[in-house]
Amino acid sequence: MEQLSPLISLRGLSKSYREGNTERTIFSDLVFSLPQPYAAAIIGRSGSGKSTLLNLISGIDLPDQGDIEVLGFSVSAATEKERTLFRRRNIGFLFQFFNLIPVLTVWDNILLPLSLNSKNDKTSLARAEHLLHRVGLFERRFAYPDHLSGGEQQRVALVRSLVHDPELLLADEPTGNLDEKNATIVLEALSSLLREERKSLIMVTHSREALGIADGVFTMENQSLVKSS
Ligand SMILES: Nc1ncnc2c1ncn2[C@@H]1O[C@H](COP(=O)(O)OP(=O)(O)OP(=O)(O)O)[C@@H](O)[C@H]1O
Numbered sequence: 129m130e131q132l133s134p135l136i137s138l139r140g141l142s143k144s145y146r147e148g149n150t151e152r153t154i155f156s157d158l159v160f161s162l163p164q165p166y167a168a169a170i171i172g173r174s175g176s177g178k179s180t181l182l183n184l185i186s187g188i189d190l191p192d193q194g195d196i197e198v199l200g201f202s203v204s205a206a207t208e209k210e211r212t213l214f215r216r217r218n219i220g221f222l223f224q225f226f227n228l229i230p231v232l233t234v235w236d237n238i239l240l241p242l243s244l245n246s247k248n249d250k251t252s253l254a255r256a257e258h259l260l261h262r263v264g265l266f267e268r269r270f271a272y273p274d275h276l277s278g279g280e281q282q283r284v285a286l287v288r289s290l291v292h293d294p295e296l297l298l299a300d301e302p303t304g305n306l307d308e309k310n311a312t313i314v315l316e317a318l319s320s321l322l323r324e325e326r327k328s329l330i331m332v333t334h335s336r337e338a339l340g341i342a343d344g345v346f347t348m349e350n351q352s353l354v355k356s357s
């Protein structure tokens with residue numbers, strides 16, 4: 129069987145932010161890797177660098193030093209254009225505040241990642257319909273986001289994050305803005321879609337329930353990542 133490249137491989141990663149005269153070190157010589165497919169949960173106190181880590185993995189932000197490889201692609205050595213293309217094709221995003229576009233219907237929100245990847249073919253449209261059915265919202269496809277509940281909006285956002293068939297989903301507190309019942313519904317959909325398609329997840333979360341869908345939990349502390357379960 130063909131050996132898959134690591135999901136992520138971080139080597140000698142350093143990142144700090146300068147504000148005025150003070151420099152805040154987020155990571156210093158961080159070494160970390162995950163196999164694929166893998167569902168990782170990342171916890172850690174506010175300000176420890178969890179969102180920064182996701183931004184480095186997706187190539188939105190760059191490290192001061194070190195190598196970042198994602199799915200065999202060297203993010204840290206790529207040009208901005210290469211990083212944008214890589215991110216668009218291979219990564220899906222799920223956010224705490226859903227981030228749906230209010231002037232577009234559910235269906236048009238979902239088609240956006242397909243248009244960005246010039247993937248408006250029959251197979252991709254059928255995938256969009258299939259995923260909407262899977263989260264129970266096919267009948268609501270012509271509704272606007274502000275007519276949907278928070279839980280429904282997050283299920284639409286979940287479909288949007290997976291519609292272009294990315295290998296890796298990055299999620300930052302995906303249930304942070306949902307009540308318990310909706311969090312359960314979103315997590316169940318997320319977990320079953322990931323496992324069916326053998327996709328990987330790196331999820332920042334504080335929710336005990338969300339930790340339950342992860343293969344491993346890692347804590348961000350003292351500028352590094354430590355496996356806690
Ligand atoms: N662009 C920036 N310029 C300066 N400092 C920044 C910048 N982005 C983040 N920081 C700082 O880096 C640290 C890590 O931020 P980050 O957003 O990664 O934390 P976090 O672990 O995601 O926190 P939270 O749980 O509150 O979301 C924080 O102290 C933050 O203030």
Ligand SMILES: [Mg+2]
Pocket residue numbers: 178179180300
């Ligand atoms: Mg954060």
